[in-house]
Amino acid sequence: MIYLVYGVTASGKTSVGKLLSEKLKVPFYDADDFHPSSNIKKMKNGIPLNDSDRKPWLKILRKNIESWQKDGSAILACSALKESYRSILMDDMKIPMQFILLQSPISTLKKRLESRKEHFISPTLLDSQIKTLEVPEYGIRVDSNVELEELVKLIVKKVSKTNDLGVIGMGTMGKNLSLNISTKDFSVSIYNREVKGKEENVAGDFANKNKDYNLMPFNSLPEFIGSLTSPRKVFLMINSGHPTDEILTQLMMILDPGDIVIDLGNSYFIDSQRRSKFLAQKKIHFLGIGVSGGHYGARNGASFMASGDKYVYKMISPIIEKISALDNNGKSCSSNLGSDGVGHFVKTVHNAIEYGEMQLIAEIYHLMRFHLNMNIDKISNVFKKWNKSDLSSYLLEITSKILDTKVNGVHIIDLIDDKAESKGTGAWGLINSIETGVPFDTLSSSLMFRYLSSMTDERKMASDTYQINLKKGVIDEKIIEKAYSAARVINHGLGFNLLQKTSVKYRWDLNLSEIARIWTNGCIIRSKLMNDWIEILSNKSFEHPLLHVSVVKELKKLQPSLSELLSVAIKLNCSLPVHSSSLNFFLSFTNKSLPSVIIQAQRDFFGMHGLNFKDESQMKNFNHQW
């Protein structure tokens, strides 16, 4: 941390700086000692310095700030009256700096000047300096018209009695994250907005209930921000979209250059790119970090998909790493994956894969329960058994727990309704797949299925009207296991291919293997399969994840079971949309000639959209005279 003590002549910069140096045990430097020889010569001859004289001097100071920072902290006394001077000193604000402006009434300053005997400074100079001083909105301002000892005590209090970071938004995720961080020996300020009758004193009540934790609650945003050490680290855990923009507009007004805003919400990646630019106008840093793990992960270790400037990320990575889940090798499931917005994009694809994984399990449950004469306990046992095999996954684990759960002696699964909702990340994933032109059939089927499930009135009428005969049958458990396994591999292949293609589109250079690694623990789609894919995806030269040699070997073995399962399920009038779309994708993907030849011919017939001959030496983009 660099403490810049600044102000007009006679404001007490040197004496305050020196005493502060003693108190904080941090070396002190006087900016005047760093003038280039040309300036010293001018000053000796009584020629006042102009702005172009000051520029090289400020640049020398900046270089020194960089090396002082490497050794730890430093205090620098410097007039730094104009924003343009301070701007050179702070540069890109990647070095944490605390600005301390000393202010006094002009009468005091004049008295001080008169008492100085060693060198005469004209009172006109003071007047001109006061005129020149541009007081910024950021930093600390103190009235230096008090006793020195008292003044420095006040400054020490202001710069040190502050919390390491702040969390905005005390929903389930925000609360759990705050507890998690505070157990890692960080002091945390927490803030929640006040909404009369709905959200009142939320942060206060939460801190009260958790007195053993190092939490300091606020319901005023400026006070919350004031409680944080510089550069401030503000974690947002609020609803994405408009609420996020609203809070950023407020933060823009009270944060200082160099402060860091970390958006942990499920934001749309394009929004994150825009927000980063918005905050950069005031040199406030922005990091977009996708988080997966639900409330449990937030409390006990989640997966963090970060993005943003790597130097800025370094300033918060000690916190992120401590609250992450750990992979099999004990490394934290967090990573800075690329430039602005990338983290939230990767989170979108995480959730897109999650949609497919959830639906696949749900389909297997449905098939077993309503078509294969298996009761809930039996199904739960199958899932438990699978969870000890290569099929092991968090979602499978919780589904068996769900199947075991009873309310008043009745399985909860038979009590709750079947309207599956969605919060938008699946939709974003599919829109990305559309905009990049990458097929993601398992996602589209999952999403369409959720929409259908919400059409409760129409569905009721349809089941009453059509009275479709849901038949019973038998399918070998091994077949089901292999079919489910095949569909999962295809779903993962499509998800990682979307990452791969989008990475090429935007030149992100995503490390797919590293993404798989941070998805092996903490997040919702963690599984044994994901662990295997770290290795599979480490080969950067593959064209498509489903073309990797070990995936090919696996799918060749599994696909016949997927076909068999579906062929039987159809006969039972059992709909398995995502298993089905995974098979259809696979069979089309591996087929050397597709029916789309007819579609191209139709398009040329009615719309003259053009044809290409297969033989590349022949005509391209021609219209046939039909």
Next chain:
Amino acid sequence: MIYLVYGVTASGKTSVGKLLSEKLKVPFYDADDFHPSSNIKKMKNGIPLNDSDRKPWLKILRKNIESWQKDGSAILACSALKESYRSILMDDMKIPMQFILLQSPISTLKKRLESRKEHFISPTLLDSQIKTLEVPEYGIRVDSNVELEELVKLIVKKVSKTNDLGVIGMGTMGKNLSLNISTKDFSVSIYNREVKGKEENVAGDFANKNKDYNLMPFNSLPEFIGSLTSPRKVFLMINSGHPTDEILTQLMMILDPGDIVIDLGNSYFIDSQRRSKFLAQKKIHFLGIGVSGGHYGARNGASFMASGDKYVYKMISPIIEKISALDNNGKSCSSNLGSDGVGHFVKTVHNAIEYGEMQLIAEIYHLMRFHLNMNIDKISNVFKKWNKSDLSSYLLEITSKILDTKVNGVHIIDLIDDKAESKGTGAWGLINSIETGVPFDTLSSSLMFRYLSSMTDERKMASDTYQINLKKGVIDEKIIEKAYSAARVINHGLGFNLLQKTSVKYRWDLNLSEIARIWTNGCIIRSKLMNDWIEILSNKSFEHPLLHVSVVKELKKLQPSLSELLSVAIKLNCSLPVHSSSLNFFLSFTNKSLPSVIIQAQRDFFGMHGLNFKDESQMKNFNHQW
């Protein structure tokens, strides 16, 4: 048409107006004869009128303009110096008006004033009127400093020697549309942009090649616009997106209030809503019209899905109706379906249904050709036979023609590549389905399939690597026919449901039956099925098109065949993604309990997203303590 002859005192309004009235055989009115009694009193007393005196007078004139228009045309002489006065006269510009400004050098005006003996007008008044005159960008301006007879001849030439309408964009569609319109006894100006080396004198060459048609070519946009009768009717047949915005910005500068721009391109409906507002700033009208029918329809009769103000539409409907295809009752396949943007939205859904219909035929071809041992001729014959049955459709008809087409003795279908492209309407349709939360599985599968077909390198590698065994088998032709029929009904049901739900969302009050009617001819998805659906969709009380009694009856009969087809196809390793997704949708839609119950439980388990009990008297939106 109302001709407003206006200008300062002594500019010759009355004499020009009277002679013009003789020449055009249109009654003449002098605005001064319409003053309310309060104004007449003031003027008699020599008190000059102020703006609040003029307001009631201008409103009386407007009322008269409305009744004159009902009787045909009229000429009105009126000073109308300020834009605010003219604004009252033109009101919303739904009455066609031609503004004729008489301008003369001040010396001429002064001389004329002096020669007037009947009533003295002070030269100061003239000076003040010249200062007051606000010369607009729109309308005709003539120098009245010439002999009266000559001047009126010039005006007659300017207002009458013009074409009925103009077409911008001489691509295939624009050319064919222009020919079509010109054969219906309209005179057509045609315009194409100049792009050196790429698009040079396109309109000119086209008119030259079609001298028997009433086409007048231009390569200058202002001259093109100048050639049109007022209010000008400008049809855009250019690429959607940026090119459309670009031309509208140009048109905004040269068109007059009351002119009409008709966008016939495949524009996104939200863009059309925005563009309508953009042009309305200058009281230029905008109509967004979706057109289907390809180049053949454009030439011989297409389907027009119009939208925009009904009075404005009335001004162009005589043209649209004459270039439309006719339905079974001889009524034109065109309709104004609602407010701004609706026409382009309906066209998007038309194309979305088209995606499914094309893919379904392609899948049947593929199954027959590669898995059922049928050669191309045999398949074509089946399609021809079906086309004489209830399955009859334009797409089936052209597909059999495609299958019959040979190049150098080889079926064209075996020569061209299988990469199916898309131009965006399918993507828009799916994005709408996502944004409105309406499942459209047949569209999503069709679109994903097109994306997959474009992944040529990966597909080549996949077919080489996996070497899937494409098996041969037998399926009864009747089964295939019924299965295809079922999938089509479901695809139509999903498409019309998207229209239905979006109509509710935006309160458009779409008439689905009327939409089906204008889709029975001219457009790409015209079919016998569509004809039947006019009646089916006329019942406005249904919840979902697939719940209509006759559709239920039909699907109950057909669905077992769809299931059988798919069950066998899967065994043959034949992928039929859209048939498959139609069946899966249907079976889920008609199932009273869906596997999504598991998804909701999982969402609450890991994310506390909330559950509802099925029993509505019990808890809603609660979190279970898992």
